[in-house]
Amino acid sequence: MFLQITAQRDPHLIAAAARHGLRRPVLLARLGGWALLGLAVLLQMRGDGLNVALLLAGVVLAVVVPMFLINHGVRRAAGDGPMNLEVSDDGVACSTLESRHAYAWNAFTHVDHLAGQLVLGLGGGRFVQIPTRGLSPQQIHQVLTTAAARGVAVRRG
Known part of the structure; x- marks a missing residue:
């Protein structure tokens, strides 16, 4: 053959391939981030005050890390x-x-x-x-x- x-x-196909290939690490980062955000909310509701470090860590894991992983994969493959x-x-x-x-x-x-x-x-x-x-x-x-x-x-x- x-x-x-x-x-x-095609940047759209490259992005789809990157999202598909990185779905497990992206899912783990998002789950970890949401868990940290949930913990920050629970601590706030319990009366311990707002834990800013926990809140920021949750946002970074849930949003920033997945965006970085996918964008880095697309930039590496695109040309x-x-x-x-x-x-x-x-x-x-x-x-x-x-x-x-x-x-x-x-x-x-x-x-x-x-x-x-x-x-x-x-x-x-x-x-x-x-x-x-x-x-x-x-x-x-x-x-x-x-x-x-x-x-x-x-x-x-």
């Missing part, structure tokens, strides 16, 4: 100009005007089939995004089948 794709990077992707039996290669990266299939931890894209996870919040806008259903199936045959877990978004 050999598939070559030239695509303009100017078109992206060229080559998908083969050996792996996936991505190139832009600034760089070229090639990954063997065993470098990927999973493939998520999301709306409008395939997201190949590299671990640590890193991913390779393959837009599916110009691909036929057979080509998408071929990429997913090749990934699965190489031991990469395929998940539906």
Whole structure:
């Protein structure tokens, strides 16, 4: 199999892929933040006064940390100009005007089939995004089948 794709990077698809890949750490941060906010409210209601440090820590965990995680992931993946992707039996290669990266299939931890894209996870919040806008259903199936045959877990978004 050999598939070559030239695509303009879509910030909306990149943001969706980043949110999908970081959903567990974002959820944990939000839950921790809401727990701290709840504790601050309970202490206030009990008559201990407003614990500003607890309140600020809750806001930081519930709001600032998730925003930072997602924005950092999007900034890292976004760039100017078109992206060229080559998908083969050996792996996936991505190139832009600034760089070229090639990954063997065993470098990927999973493939998520999301709306409008395939997201190949590299671990640590890193991913390779393959837009599916110009691909036929057979080509998408071929990429997913090749990934699965190489031991990469395929998940539906």
